[in-house]
Amino acid sequence: MNRAFNDRESQKILDIIKNFARKNSLFILAYGTGCGAIEIPPTITSRYDAERFGIRGAATPRQADVLLITGYLSVKTLKRVIRAYEQMQDPKYVMGFGSCTINGGMYWDSYNTIKQLDKYIPVDVYINGCMPRPEAVIAGFVKLQQLIQQGKALGWKHYKENLEWYRQNQQKVIKNWRMPDYNW
Numbered sequence: 001m002n003r004a005f006n007d008r009e010s011q012k013i014l015d016i017i018k019n020f021a022r023k024n025s026l027f028i029l030a031y032g033t034g035c036g037a038i039e040i041p042p043t044i045t046s047r048y049d050a051e052r053f054g055i056r057g058a059a060t061p062r063q064a065d066v067l068l069i070t071g072y073l074s075v076k077t078l079k080r081v082i083r084a085y086e087q088m089q090d091p092k093y094v095m096g097f098g099s100c101t102i103n104g105g106m107y108w109d110s111y112n113t114i115k116q117l118d119k120y121i122p123v124d125v126y127i128n129g130c131m132p133r134p135e136a137v138i139a140g141f142v143k144l145q146q147l148i149q150q151g152k153a154l155g156w157k158h159y160k161e162n163l164e165w166y167r168q169n170q171q172k173v174i175k176n177w178r179m180p181d182y183n184w
């Protein structure tokens with residue numbers, strides 16, 4: 001017997017299809033802030049072949065879905081990372097590589113690095129280790145894909161809804177704040 005879908009059911013099916021497409025086509029912008037960046041070339045080239053999972057590089061923030069922060073971040077670099085993140089189109093995702101993005105890592109008492117990335121931009125997946133191997137990086141991507149499929153990779157929404165909180169944290173450490181407004 002045929003049964004017409006109601007609006008809610010149709011929306012749910014549409015979301016499943018959209019999320020399936022999103023998770024299988026991830027264009028990454030790798031911001032090589034720290035030593036973890038050295039694990040990106042083997043991850044995306046023939047040895048570990050991340051393209052099997054639909055993962056490949058993007059040339060600019062406006063063409064990227066995933067921002068990779070590959071290690072420690074100086075305050076000076078944080079400003080550029082925020083600018084890059086805000087130029088990306090929604091939905092967008094962030095992955096933090098290595099202990100330095102989680103708790104400062106070996107730079108925990110440095111005067112000029114940030115200690116917890118998700119106080120400044122929303123992080124969907126952290127990959128721990130110092131530095132994480134390509135296997136761990138790929139496992140991080142698989143986790144991100146699962147979250148996207150489940151509709152749970154919502155850092156980009158969290159950023160919009162809590163922009164004031166993020167701005168306060170960002171401006172606390174970036175003293176020479178002169179940036180264009182985040183304009184959706």
Ligand code: SF4
Nearest residue numbers: 034071098100130131
């Ligand atoms: S976690 Fe280790 S490998 Fe990664 S940026 Fe920090 S010190 Fe370098």
